[in-house]
Amino acid sequence: MNEIICPSCYRLNRQGARFCAACGRVLAVSSTNDGDEAPTRPSAPTPSDGARSDDAHTIPMARSLDLHVGRRTDVGRRREINEDSLLALDLFWTNRSSGRPAGLFVVADGMGGHKGGEIASGMLVRSLARQAVDEWLPGMIEAPDEPAVWSDWLVAAIQRGNTEIFEWSRQAGFEMGTTVVAAVVVGDQAYIAHVGDSRAYRVNAGGIVRLTVDHSLVESLVSARQISPEEARHHPQSNVIYRTIGDHPQVVVDLKSLRLLPGDRLLLCSDGLSGMLTDEMIRAEIMAAEAPQSACVGLVDAANEAGGEDNCSVILIELKPL
Template identity: 60%
Template sequence: MNVSTCPNCRFPNRRGANFCAMCGRELTHDLSAGHSANAPTMPFNPSWPEMAAAEDADTLRARPNLDVHVGRHTDVGRLRESNEDSLLVLEGAWNNRSVSRPVGLFVVADGIGGNEGGEIASGMLVSGLARRAAELLPAMLAADEPFNGGAWLTVAIQACNEEIYEWAREAGYDMGTTVVAVLLQGEQATVAHVGDSRVYLINAGRIEQLTVDHSLVESLVIANQISREEARAHPNANVIYRTVGDQPDVVVDLRAVRLLPGDRLLLCSDGLSGMIADGMIHGLVLSASSPQAACVALVDAANEAGGEDNCTVVLVELQAL
């Protein structure tokens, strides 16, 4: 068979593929041509839910057909001169045996650094993930094997971290970016994050923050030294201790979530979560006529509350067909 075997996970990819469809590692066809032989590796962890055995046809047919509706909006805010946030929305759909499943990659990145460094860093991150996902999504749609979304996100973000770090070092920039990314496979969502951008799970009954901010004030909240309300107004609210691109390596936090029809995933920069409370976010999302209307309402509310930072939101709503 005309395949290219991944050196990390041994998955047989199609000949000519640039990235492994199973783990996301960059595939090197000529090791002398570049640095990709040193790309970070990610061993499989069978405890991740998405690594379960492939389901049979009867099990698939027993589940509802699913679709996603997506909204997105970004704004510079009232105080900043430029928008250092970036976002990415990639959608696809898989239909087989009368079963419909959505797939997609959704990303929000909040750049950090002066002299355009922040917007460069966040832009490099989303373009790097988009480049890798260009081969990932078709492979997800065509593959019979279960797909390790956590491994792919980790390796892809680590590779982007290396690219941003090396570029900044050569250009003399001090820059980095946060990232929240959701890889959707039917009702299974894998969440990856670095920094203080957030992912919320929202439905009719609740709003739940799925990520933990890598920030000074979040550490104080966890230690019960300040309240959540005090954290929003804390003078060091913008101090974060982990970003993509400011160090040679980065640790990516992961979380797997199984969604139900009616569930929504909200990805946002701290220009939203730092300006309005979770309860208001919940109410605005539920009262909106569509995900796009909700995104516009959220950004408008952040600006009405002061608009102290760039604000970017992506809302992914899972629906039964």
């Protein structure tokens, strides 16, 4: 069987692989020339240990759209160190008079004692940023019409970041970790991955829908109907999380895909927001704002006014027609 050599790490990969199994580099993108056979474009590596929820793959991608993005992070009123980290990377290109946006957005909420959480969340965001520059951006430029590939890339990138943090913490001799919620948006398709209790919401004129399920003790109690969502926000064990980045050498990353409609807002946030404000309070702040950035300012200010018990970080993405 023919094999492909990765130009970065020289690892042999199966014929048709999109990504190097060792370093994750994009290996091949198909193109067509007059009379020439196009090289095979295989499927991206599929994480066998990820949990998926899909509702987007059969819907054609919308055209002539744009993303408007806001972001904000704040230490809050009770903490001395902001252990949250953010990444917001968006791009836009046009071809044949139609435009298409894309973006990678990440909120990471660190944990693990003095500066440990700050280190973990920062390491994860830097890891995802490096992988985006090396793999995601080149792939988006060369293969923009296959957005579903990037859901697999997002999960694999988070898993690689998890391994880096786990190995670093073992060498450093102390435990640390971070939650993460991340989204790859390509046109009107969004792919959302998360670990821990950082959340994603879809907000529009019709209401607010939480897109993620917290990997926490209180979420399990709510699911079992032992406590209410309101009781969960004030529960003494609300900070007990059973799945985080950096806790084990491998991690299960939950993935959800969905189609965004014009007027939809996609919110990524740490629990410093969701722990202070109800879902309806979050929606009210967003819908009252004139733009995503002013909405982010309003959300963080509202969380601080409600007590500001934790670091608060938000990214808000709004899809609009050009």
